[in-house]
Structure formats: C-alpha cells, structure tokens
Amino acid sequence: MLKIALGQMEVIPGRPDLNTNKMLIMIQDACNQHADIIIFPEMAVPGYLLGDTWEQSSFLQDCEDFGRQIIDASQNICILFGNVAVQWDKHGDDGRVRKHNACFVAQHGQLVATRVKTLHPNYREFDDTRHFFSLRKLALERKQDIETLLLPAKVTIRNKEYSLGCIICEDGWNDDYDVDPIAALQANGPLDLIINLSSSPFTLGKNNKRNRVFSRQARETGVPLIYVNTVGLQNNGKTVYTFDGFSTVYNRMGEIIAYSQPFTETLDYLDLAIKTSGRDLPPISIPNDFTIESLYQAVNYGIRKFLQSIGMTKVVIGLSGGIDSAVNASLFARILNPENILLVNMPSKFNSKTTKDLAAQLAKNLGCLYTVMPIEESVEYTASQISGTPVTNLADGRQFNFLVSSFVLENIQARDRSARLLAGIAAAFGGGFTCNANKTELSVGYSTLYGDQAGFLAALADLWKHQVYQLANYLNTHVYEREVIPQAIIDLVPSAELSFEQSVDQGKGDPIIYPYHDYLFRSFMEYWNRATPEDILVWYSQGPAVLEQKLGCQAGLVTRLFPGPREFIEDLERWWRLYTGMAVAKRIQAPPVLAVSRRVYGFDHREAQNSVYFTQKYLKIKHTLLSGDR
Template sequence: MKQLRVTLAQLNPTLGDFEGNLKKAIEALKIAEERGSDLLIFPELFLPGYPPEDLMLRLSFLRENRRYLLELASHTKNCEVTVLVGFIDSDEDAYNAAAVLKNGEVLGVYRKMFLPNYGVFDERRYFKPGEELLVLKMDDVKIGVTICEDIWNPVEPSASLSLGEGVHLVANLSASPYHVGKPRLRKEYLSMKAYDFHTAIAYCNMVGGQDELVFDGGSIVVDASGEMISYGKIFEEEIITVDLDLDENLRVSLLDPRRRYIRPQNYPVKIVDVGGLRKKSSHFDPVVHPIPKREEEMFKALVTGVRDYVRKNGFEKVVIGLSGGMDSSLVAVIATEALGKENVKGVLMPSMYTSKSSLEDAQKLAENLGIETFVIPITDVFKSYLDALKEVFAGREPDITEENIQARIRGNYLMALSNKFGWLVLTTGNKSELATGYATLYGDMAGGFAVIKDVYKTDVYKIGRWYNEWKGKEIIPENVFVKPPSAELRPGQTDQEKLPPYEILDEILKLYIEEGLDPEEIALKGFDKKMVVEVTEMVRKNEYKRKQAAIGTKISTRAFGKDWRMPITNRFKEPL
C-alpha cells in the first residue's frame, strides 16, 4: 500500500520578519520530523511573508529572502522529511516560488505559473510566471508542486500533473485571502478538483492578518475520490499531519475513466528524486474541523485583523470612542477579544445632544467588558468653536457644519490620547456609512485602523447578536440593539433622516458594489428607482472620503481598498 504522511504548517508569518518566520519554520520542521512525515508543506511565500508588494523592488529584501532560505535548508541536514517552503526566487527576474529542501540543500525550485492580477492581487506587477512543472519522486510515489492560483485555474497545471505525469498528490502552497463564505467555497472546490482529476490534494493555507487582508487557514487534504481527509481550523495556527492512502487514486480512475479523454498541455517537467518513503509504526487519524456559522466566521476574521495589525505594527493598546451605539459597541468587543481587556481604552465624549441612555449604554458595555473608560465632554469646546466662528457664520442657519465640528472635536480628543500614550485609535464606521459618505472626514473617520469598514450595518447587528449568544449573557446592552441608530449631533437626529432603512440600503449597496449591477438592473429587482439613483450617487460622490479613510479588514468579496479603484475625479453618472 502506498501511504504518504503529509504535514501542513498552517502558520502566521509576519511580512519582512525573516528571523521570526524562520523560527516558526524550524519549529514546524522539528514537529514534522518527530511525527515521521514524508512531506512538510508551508504556505505561499512563507519566508518573506505575503503579499510583499513594493518590497519586491528592493534588492536587499530579495537577498535577505535568499539568505534565510539557505538557513532553513541547513536545518534539514539530519532530517528525513522533505520540505516545501514558499520564497522569492530571483535571477534575471523575480518569481513566486517554492523550494524543495532536504539533506541541508535546495534540491529544486518550482515557479508559480498562473499569477493572479484581479481583486486584491497584483502579482504580474512583481513576478514573472514559471514555465516548468516540478514533480517530486519518493520511491514510486509522485508529488506535483503548485502554488495558490495554480490550483484555482480550471485545467492547468493540474491536468498536466495528474494526467500527463501521473502524480498521486498535488501539493499546494497557498496564501488565499478570506472573504465571507470563502472557507466553504474552497472546501467544495478542492473536493471537486480532486475528484475530477482523480488525484489527492494537500492544500496548506496561510493564517493571520496583513494590513487589510486576513488569511483564514482552513488547510485541506482530500483524497482522489474528493473525500475530505482533513480540514484545519480557521483563523488559528495549526500543524496538521495526515496519512494518505494513495492506492485510492488507481481505484477511482478504474471506476471513473473520464480523465482518459482529457489532453493536457505539454509543459516541460523537472523530476526531483527526494529519496524513499519513511517507515511508519503509527497512524495519524484525520481531523475535520467544522466551518463556523456566518456570523462567527466574520467575527473571527475581524478579531484576527485587529490583533495582527496592532501587534505586527508594534502597538500594545488601542483607544475607541464609545457612543453607546451599535458600531462602537461591536468594535469594542472585537478589540477586547483580540487584545485583552487590559489593552482596550474607551472614551465617552458627551455633548449637549447626547442622551442619558447612550451614556448609560456605553458605560454598561465597558463594565461588561471590563475595559477602562474616560469621560471627556465636548460641550464647552464646541461652544468655543461656535463663539470663534460666529462673526464669519453671521446670517447663516446652523447646518451640517456644526454637526461636523462636534465629530472633529471628538476625533481630536482621540488623536491627542493616541499621541500622548501611544494608543492606536480604532475607528468605528461601518461599510454602509463609508459607502454613502455618512461619516465626517477628520472626525469619526480619524484613526489608525477601521475595524468594521467592510461590514454592512445589518451585519453589525447580526454579529452583535451572535456575540451575546456566544457569551451566553448580555455583553452588548439590549437597548443598543433596539434604539434607532443616531449620531446624536443635533436634537432628535436619526440615521434614517438621510439614509434609507439599512435593510434596504445594504441590499442596494451589495448589488452595486459586490455584484457590479447597474442602477437599472438593481431597480428591476424591485427597488425604488429614485432611491437606487440617490444611493449610487452617494457612492460616487464620496470617493474622496474613502481615499482618505483608515485601512480596515476586508471580509467581503469587494471591499473599499485594494480591490476598489474608482477615480475621485469622475463625472460619469450611471444611467437609469
């Protein structure tokens, strides 16, 4: 029986921290060796971190990447396990690559063939595509090497590896960013891919946050019939070891002969003999972790994004303006889960328009979380602004100007605390507000990281509800869920004075932003035409605000950030 023991190092690297990433790799190597593994797979570009972006243009970065690859190779000298690790290969150009390490040497290199250049990806800006397949040989077992996008391509190089070269396993080093539903999509896709080509797949995905991207892990091993052998935890580091019965490949091919009629491309191939399979005296039982429900999945992504952005950028504590509303409440619970209550500071900044219930809700939330709070009123400062501007404003009625002054005073308070104590300001605006411009530039938009900038208002409520259920008690006060949302910048103000009900607004925004529908197509789905035009115009007119907003965790299929590149200067109006 052909049995291959594979270990997947689902780890969280830090971009540019070669020393830290090397330490993680060496620890994983020790574990894989102790477990008697034949093959150890790391994520895509694990040694330098992903995505390196314009660090790719620094020769010093490329040289360090090569130096640490050779250092890791030296640690394999007395090991029997074969290592596949992501790094940047460079000679006359740069390549997104995987190195084969064993016996203290680099035995081979595979260069990624299919480079994504859509959504958040810019790989063709930095890398040249590879042109050669790489197959590892262990006794009579063949393993094809691929990197991330290679396996998402519908046909190649999977067809050439499985049908042309007859590999038993396709190993995939991946850094696949998260969006809502991606874990389930990936799981179903790879199962079907393995079934279609009658080849087992071992897919090792990165975990952790890098600026606005988060990687969810969820590493996968499926056999040639498409059966899930192992599924890793999401948003957690994990070393996964699996025993694969590769006789299943032949059995599936005999029972389902469809693949005999597929003609793969004739790519050049390099075969690297890495020695024989190791003798095994034990068996690793497969573990398939469940995929969490939607709200839990989103929450874990947001917690990971905050934790890694704060920690990887050298901050310890964060500060949040607590209004007693739903958005700041959710940001506070996310920050507390990510960093611990001792590292989260809340600031209440009441004005003459702040309701008693809002103050009580904010204080109750802070007590429930156990976070320290400060109360710094803005009323006197606001009055001094009005007094200073009264001659210039003479003859004009109060309007949004006075509302924005209040928001900017609060932004100044938070930034002053940040400067004085080194706390990172977390902004609290959601995607519905950012899309429509219902936010104050240099006011409530002021800060270093926008935690829920890619979460629609309706989802903010859903995640908040889930959180209280998960905790088994009322952390976010019930009144926060039931009271009408309001910025409380003037008497009796509510969000719905300027925006449609969020249940309708969010559906229009999703169709326009994520699905790319035109206003006319959105209206045909039953939405009021006038409302659709007003909403899409708000999106167009407020691009200048979004360009100046803090970055935040991407959890949707299309977020305002890397995968939204609309011009600010733009007179095109969507026809209806």
C-alpha cells in the same frame, strides 16, 4: 504509506529571518516524528503582501540565503516550501531583476526541483503581475507550449519514487483561465499527489467554495490533493487581511479526510496511503465558514494580530451609546485587558439621556476605563469663532462673515470628538483611537472626514449594518454569554445624534434605511459584476419582486418604502451620487480596513475620483418610468 506534515504556519510579512527560524523548528519536529514530507505555504519565507519591498535587491538576496538554510535542513526529510526565486541575470517587464513566485522541493540537503507559479491573479488585493514573472510568460519567451513546462517533481522515499504535482495558490483556481495547470501536470504524470501551496486570505464563505473546487479537482484527476495555507495577518497599506489557514486534505474521490484548525498555527500529521489514494481514511465533515461564528473569529483574530503587529497595547474608543461603538468596544475588550481600554462618551446638547446612560451601562458591563467629556463648550467656541471672525477681501477691502449652518455644526461636532478629543486622549493614554464606521456608512460617505472617519483601524468597516447587529447578538449570546451590550442599544434607532432632527427618543435617526440600503450598496460594491443604476432600474422595471430577489433584501420592502418610480429613482440617484462622488474622496483618506468580505474598501476596491456618471440606457429607462408616473 507516507507520513506528511502540514506546516500551517503564521507567516510574518517582510521577516524572512523569523519565518525561517519557525520553519526550521517545525522541520526538526517533523523529523523527530519521522515524517517523510513536510509542506509549508506559498511565500513562507518572505511573506506575500509586501508592496514594493519586492523591488529591494538586498531583501531578495536575504530571502534566497534563508531559502538555502531550509534546503540544508532537508537531510532526513523532503521539504516543500514557498519562496521567491530570483534570476539575477534576467529582468522582468519592469526592467528590474526577474522574480518568480515559486515552490521549492528539497531532499537530502539538495534542491530537487523548483516550480514557478503559472497563473498570476491581478484582481482584488492581488498584484502578482506587477512583481513576478509567471510560467506563462516563460513559455512565451521560450516559444514553448506552457503544458510542456508543467512537469511533476520526482522524489524518492524509502526506495520508492513519487510524482508530485506542485501548484501554487491561483493555479488551483483555474476555471476562468486558458491554462489548466493540474490537467497539464496529470498529462505529464501520472501523479501520486497534488500539492497546493497557498497564501490565501480569509473571505467569509470562501472555504466552502474552495472545498467544492478542490474536491472536484481531486475527483476528476483521481489523485489526492493536499492544500496548505498560511495563517496570520498581512496588509497592503489600506486593507488588512487575515489568513485563516484551513489546510485541507482530499482523497482521490474528493472527500475531505483531514484539515487543520482555522486561524491556528499548527503542525499536523497525516499518514497517507498512496496505494489507496487516501480512500482508507474515513471522510470527515468540515465547519461551514459562512456563519456569524466565522465572522467573529476573523474579526477577533484580525484585531488581535493587528495590535500585535504595530505594538499597540492601549486603545481609546469613542462610546456613543449606539450599536457600532458598542460592538467595537466589546470586540476590543476580549483582546486587551480592561485597564488598557478607555471608553469615552462625548455628549453635546443633541445627545439624549438614553444614549448617555446606555454608554455608561456598556462600559460598566465590560469593566473598562470610562470617562465623560462633553463637547458643547468647545463646539460653541469653534462655531462662534467661525461666524464671528470677519473675512476680508484684500482686493477691495470688503468684509463678510460665514454662516454656520446646522450641517456645518454637525461636522464641527464630529471633528471635535475625533480630531481634537480622541486624538488628544489617545496621545495622553499612550495608545490609539479606533474608527467605528461600518461598511454601509463608508459606501456613501455617511461620516465626517477627520471626524468619525478617523482612527488607526476600522475593524467594522467591512461589515454591513445588519452584520454589525448579528455580531452584537453573537457577542452577547456566545462570546460573553451574558447581556454585555444592552438590548436597548440593539433595539435603538441608529442615529448620529448631531442635531435635534436626529433625536433617538423621538424615533428619529439616520437617513440610511439599512434593511434596504445595505443590499443596494452591496450590489454596487461586492457583486463580481458590479451593479450600476442601470442594472437596478432594469430590475425595478421588471417588478419590485425581481429587484428584491436580485438584491437579496426582504420581500415587499421596495413597495413599502417607495410609493412610485419617482421616489425610487430620487433615492437611487441620491446614494449613487454619494457612492461615486464625495464618498470616494473620504474612502481614499479612511483608516485601514479589516477585510472579511469578498470585496473590501481600500486596495481591494481600486477607485479613482471621477465625476458621477449615468449610462444612456439608464437615462432612457428613467425617462420611460417617469413618463408613465405623471
């Protein structure tokens, strides 16, 4: 019987001092509880998403020194922990000192084994190959089969030797690689335990998949598997990731026998009988993390931790009376004291009494500070200054004046609210102001640069519009347990209210048809094999029902929205041009986005400002469809 401690700790990126102190406290607690082994996550000492901090030799030296402190603390316990392993006499592909993402095994005050990460992810937010030298590269350098380097770590506890298969995060997600680290470890075994040290960000529904994958691995090898993940918040500049922990233990049959609460720093203990491979413990059910509850938990946790990490205690939120700002305000109001939140309504002549009254009602329901600052006068002044001030061509002396179109006037309003008022109010209030944009708007640039696409954090920008509505209902029903967000806001037609053509009282709103475009844009952005207009048109040509099934939108919706191919293609091309055109320029300058989905804008969605492109096959199908539509 082994008593194992799962050190599901909050790792502070770039602070090996704080992380090491926390680990030492947990180690002492585990020793007091007579634990045999304590397991910490991947990169527990330095943190994981550090950008080019990995290029600082002095930082690497600190991480190494702090790692020795952890090793010294292993006098009465076996410790497994993640840290950077530095080969000072070697260099990586970039010419800098060679670094490995490694698992360290320590016992009796000595380093027992170091195991290097085999598989380096270089997709989504991961950038391992930029900084670290993998075991695959080591095998190539040494001209050895990689399987011969994947050796179990041997430890002796109470005069009995145990064989530990130590893997690091991606090593467990090996289905698409040509190397299977777990199979190689088992072949060089046998193994008593498989231990996966991870630093795996939260993604809605990912834990469900992880359980399927890791359960299968435990079942196929016949070896218990222990997965230990970090909690906390890390970022790569443009994208902010929460880490949910959800450390889990699987017996040899792949059944879950223990797990740690998600988004919670905790030191959990498990008595595991190696002889029975955990079969003596009853299997337990684990929460489904593909729910609106999980989504709320991740967003709430992410906002809270982000505010803590940047030291912000006061927040200004532009409150329009619409759904996005209402949800944003309701989220922040669960984290900060009401007197530290200032809600600002900034009406122009285009704002209805309906939305102004709803904004005031929401502010009252939340109990936050509230103010109304009309923008009509300043907008009119800006418009008159632009249209009334002549521009001179110095080459020939001719003069002309700009015409302020209705479209330009809309942008002036949006920028006046954010770049002038909210920014100034936030400075006076001693805080920052939020960006209320959702993912649908961000996809096609339906927001104004330096206007409503400004702020210190875009907390909702990884949520499609239908998810924002789901979150609104969840906040009312389960979080506040009362109607904080007025039902009228939820029922209101979404509208920017920047012109009389967007009058909510007349049922006029945004040009985006969210029940359809949410799913169309999602296919462009989130599908692992991303859809393009070619794919969309192929599915459409096979029948609207096929397209609806591929997109996941409501059945019958496409036919109701588009009378024929011409209207369908015009809509498709309009949004594709925006998605791959102006919206890219806007996204590059957008605030940091809080990540919750399988792909999020920012570093996770690496994009370049290129021209809009339609494939040859798309143009051919388009021609065929439109020829038959005449």
